[in-house]
Amino acid sequence: MGLLLKINVILVSVFLVTVAVVGYLSQGLMEEQAREQVLANARILAQTAAAVRSYTSKQIQPILHSRPSPTFQPQTVPSYSAQEVFKTLRERYPSYDYKEVALNPTNQKDKAVEWEAKVVNDFRKDPQRKEVVGERDTPEGRSLFLAEPITISMVSCLKCHSTPEKAPKTMTAMYGTSNGFGWEVGETIGARIVSVPMQVAKTEASRAFRHLFGSFVVVFSLLLLVLNALLHQVVVKPIRRLSKVADEVSMGNLDAPPFEPKGNDEVSALQSAFNRMRISLEKSMKMLEELG
Ligand code: HEC
Incomplete structure (x- = not known):
């Protein structure tokens, strides 16, 4: 999921x-x-x-x-x-x-x-x-x-x-x-x-209840839409890019383009960490090659 x-x-x-x-x-x-x-x-x-x-x-x-x-x-x-x-x-x-x-x-x-x-x-x-x-x-x-x-x-x-x-x-x-x-x-x-x-008061009460319920559903749906768009933009998209590059690097393609982390949230911290790991990986590979 x-x-x-x-x-x-x-x-x-x-x-x-x-x-x-x-x-x-x-x-x-x-x-x-x-x-x-x-x-x-x-x-x-x-x-x-x-x-x-x-x-x-x-x-x-x-x-x-x-x-x-x-x-x-x-x-x-x-x-x-x-x-x-x-x-x-x-x-x-x-x-x-x-x-x-x-x-x-x-x-x-x-x-x-x-x-x-x-x-x-x-x-x-x-x-x-x-x-x-x-x-x-x-x-x-x-x-x-x-x-x-x-x-x-x-x-x-x-x-x-x-x-x-x-x-x-x-x-x-x-x-x-x-x-x-x-x-x-x-x-x-x-x-x-x-x-x-x-009857009149009861009908009024259930009308008010339906209104309350209806506005609840509308507000929640809007909230869900905005939250989805935001999560997609801020979390899902950068993570997908990161995993794509991580995939490529792990397959040995060291030329995969590096990222430029934006902002200073957890996702960009992860990207920076990945960049650093990638650089040390590259360095270790180079050292191995020189030794060989
Ligand atoms: C002058 C006579 C008279 C007096 C004094 C009087 N009543 Fe009546 N009352 C009547 C009549 C005649 C009716 C029926 C009226 C109608 O056609 O609805 C009646 C009706 C009522 C009714 C409605 C139920 C029924 O019997 O049809 C109540 C209750 C009542 N009276 C209470 C009282 C109380 C309490 C008092 C004192 C504060 C009082 N009455 C003084 C003549 C009187």
Whole structure:
């Protein structure tokens, strides 16, 4: 195997090992980062929902309550307004979602489905728990959810959620008397759940990964090309010339042209050494001839 081939085999092997290790490490890191980014989005959405709820109770409720209406106005309910706002958002971004689910909801559309009920029950079992982050598969792809418990912290909630008798007549006329009652102060009755798609961030992460990998290959190939040209010029070519002359001299052709070593690297040191050896060889030959 030629010197250049040997060096290339070593370099390419080192490169492949490096790429495998860096690839493995950075892919994990990028996926982690993508998840962090999705989680950060989910937190912003959760805060947006909280802002809508607070706006409803601070600004909408006082206005609508001051104008008695013959029918119940769900627009005064923070949970309703937050979910309505997200309904509009979903028209544009169908894979994003915000839900306020309950095990025993006033509005049946808020009934926790199986996985949501499990999240609610996790909160009920562990009152210290303030959030649950998880992933699940949906028809639109993998989705990350951020859930926080809904705990009845104010007595005022019980006006509408304790017994049907206490609730406004207009409300029971609209929602019936069988659901959304029996809640107690301090009880966790449901969960606010934000869902954010992971696909976009994952696609981005693998695109970034491919770019990184691609630039690695390009830079390494260029490096290999330059190194090959340099090695050929500085090492292989002079050594080939040297071995050709050494060949000729060893066959007894003492007229082979001498070299003029260039530079002061190891190869030119070898050439100078060869020149000196050749001169002493010639001298010894001459002495032998004179003796003979
Ligand atoms: C004026 C009556 C009223 C009061 C007071 C009230 N709610 Fe409600 N709540 C409702 C109605 C009506 C709904 C159903 C709204 C809809 O159609 O989405 C609802 C829905 C909810 C939901 C969504 C799940 C479900 O039952 O459909 C949650 C959670 C909730 N309320 C929590 C609370 C909390 C917490 C408080 C106290 C801070 C509170 N509510 C105070 C009337 C009320």
